[in-house]
Amino acid sequence: MATRKYDQRLRADAAEQTRRRILDAVYQRLREEPAEPVSVERIAAMAQVSRSTVYLVFGSRAGLFDALGDDLRRRGGFDRPADGEADARRGLLHSIRASVPLFAEHRPVLRALYSMAALDPQAVGGVVERMGSDRAAGLAWHAERLAKQDVLAPGITAAEATHLLWAVTGFEFFDQLYTGRGLPADEVADLMVTAAERLVLQRY
Template sequence: MAPRKYQQVLRAEAAEETRRRILDAVGQCLREAPTEQPSLGRVAELAKVSRSTIYADFGSRSGLFDAFVVDLWERTGLGELGRAVGATDAREHLREGIRAASRMKGGELAVYRVLHAMDRLDPESAGGAVRHMETDRRAGVQSLAEHLEREGELREGLTVDEAVDALWVLTSFESLDLLVTGRTHTVDEAADILVDMAERAVCRTPGAPAASSRGA
């Protein structure tokens, strides 16, 4: 490798290592002080960089939290969730989608809990990162309800909008967290409970005829 190219590779690796330390520092702040908003000064201290380095890499506090959430998704199971929601069978879409999303959140339960709490108390504190997560979840729930409707799997008399409402509650972080922390279930147990509740709430009983309006 030519010396110039080699130096470029080294710089790229150093930049990626710095970025990794900064993102890890955000997670450390959220775990160590869940009741406090993580300051850029504390993040910089933990990552052993200057605040100006954070701004240079991420542009703003909002950009830092957006990048942190994307990294969090990727580390905790975004790929698995993508495969689950791509299922051609609507019931499989529901079951595996809820299980994958639950495992994804359960992998960093404390971090997701702090992010959601920050968004409830001060929507600007996390730079809109949680709202971006919830926008994606809203689209996913809508897609699932429509998939169930197309395959005639919705409970008789239930509209797509009503199914979306039920699924919105059952796929929320709060529903998972209540079962894990309030009822001391494991993440997998909680996921199975949520799957069962979702099927009972929105799906027709197995063996029952599909509504005539389905798929029309």
Template sequence: MSRRYVQRARAESARETRGQVLEAARAALLAEGRLELSVGEIAAAAGVARSTVYATFGSRAGLLSALADETLQRAGLDGVIAEYRQPDAVTALERSLAASCRMYAADHVVFARLLVLARIDPDAAVPIARSQADRAAGMADLARRLEAQRRLRAGVTPERAADVLWLLTGFWTFDELFVGRGLAADACADVLLGIARATVLAKGSHPEQPTPA
């Protein structure tokens, strides 16, 4: 048996174990009537030892961070990022906002429980804080791009625009429409984009049509 074969087999086994543990953690998070994640229970559900969980993820915080990252990737974060990178700022706003709504809808319950868990569990708070910081930085950058392309409404500063965009792209804002009003993901995006047009974007501002100075 070659050394390369052994290394490949070990890597595949490690990936399989990682996937099993993450699926068990996801199932535990979705369990009704509780909001806690025990490494011991997750390990048992995944059919591995507690020590294997720690060897794979480093710590309970590492496990929750991996679960948050896996949830974002599974739900479509790459698509949100791709739309955000559109060169035209209004196009980037419109498409990334719609993609964000579809992402939130794709794994709505898991997103909601992770965010609630982060309020009471320091281990869960770490990845959520990182994700929120990334979103805040992204909205500040998008607001600056809108200003540079002369697409901000008169009197709206990039700082104020970033605050509004932060609110409009948040999960709980989406949740109010998706759950509270029973709207589909794309309908939620339409409402949120309408608010952006009324409060942040220059009147008559459309994709690839800069507002005259």
């Protein structure tokens, strides 16, 4: 029985290593050649596995990109529950600031995904849409907490706060400042926090 469990663990570890190699190959491909189509054949060659292995692990090309989106969320900590911050204002601003290192580290990958979603919606559109849906749900959660603690700016509803936060906390807004204006990540984080504060929060 012990030998069988050991063998099962070895197989599971090998499968996870294969999965990781394939995902790392996608990251590398998007960083190095973001304007080029991502083919399963090319990813398989880079990961040193067969094309059929990629399909076996991820099911489809769309499944491969879905897994990439999940991996990005895990790397950024967005798959973890809220940290229990009681103060809604601090919780929102911490969340905004925490997203910036992920955006900066994976900027070429995220930019490529957003661009590819328009050109290849069948394979890539789903992951971008799901990332957007998750972000919208998170912002709505923050806005409701702000409303319950009565710290929204006068005349701003939770729904309106969600819309405004959507505009100034996402990757596109980050990239306009980080790439378009050439600002360092920490300064971009400060500006994103300031924009959110001035748009939706009460002034002290």
